[in-house]
Amino acid sequence: MINKVHTGKRLSLLRRRLGYSQAALAELLGVTAQAVSKWECGTTLPDIELLLMLSRLYHVSINSLLEERDLLQELTGQAAAADGVAYFVPNTETPQEQAWAEAIIHNGWIARNWQSAQEQPDPVRHAVGTEIAALGGTILEIGAGPGGGFMPYILKADPDAQIIINDLSPTVVREWRKLLDRALDSPNLSYAAFNFCHMPLKDSCIDVISDGGGIGNTIGSKAEVLRECWRVLKPGGRLITSTGFVTRETLAALPDDTQHVLREQRPDIFEDLYEDTVLAGFTKIDSVISGCWYTDGDESDIADLARTLGVNLKFTSYIRYCTK
């Protein structure tokens, strides 16, 4: 079935890309501006003659105006399930993640995070999301999590952005789909639950990988994720990743026994992943320190450990721009 709203959004995007106003296009086609507005709102479809004129003007096929594109089918060979999510992992949570997934639903974290990105944007995520939106192309948001990484900010800058939203958690991906269907109903969003250490994507098919803290919280090997990111990016494609770590200075200022416990139990919090990024194959790597955060008031495992050790641990955050 033709989704008139999605066809309208595609028509509107193509018109804006050519720099036409609705009135200018209407004049060119010999119709009223109101008719163009109705197509673009999804109230009506252009008739067959006009579709032909539009397809010639925009250099696209009539099919691509009317048909839903299944991007994940093209890039992975697997279509989405009936709920609109492509599952490459079981569609139910593991016992370890069950309580967390239920909390995401019951506490409405996804809706709350979407809302705050719209109304009280985090300045760093806002700036980086805007940069990613300007790069354009096919964007893969990995480990979207309940915060969505940079995705809410990319969509704020460009509601027509083409984004594949990923997480290992099927609940996270499903909940984002439900929310974004209500909030945007964009034909350019796809949803895929997979392990980003073993992406089901073809080589060299993604323009930008966006990561707002997913790699830093990898379940699995971070070196492996970085190698996978390099593999699926097109030559010249970019991985834009943000995470945080505990610097040598911060560690040295802690009591000796606290240093010892942290080194033993959480060696990962001292990694800045630069070496793994180089070894993955990225040639140009630029890092920008974006601020810091403290474990007091945080709900993560490392924050719990810091509390039992009686310290408020400082994490230095950075954004890293890596080019394939």
Ligand SMILES: C[S@@+](CC[C@H](N)C(=O)[O-])C[C@H]1O[C@@H](n2cnc3c(N)ncnc32)[C@H](O)[C@@H]1O
């Ligand atoms: C703690 S969240 C934080 C970052 C998240 N982008 C946000 O803005 O909320 C980390 C996310 O990475 C996901 N994740 C961890 N390991 C993963 C993997 N191997 N593959 C895909 N997603 C993973 C987790 O399920 C979680 O949702």
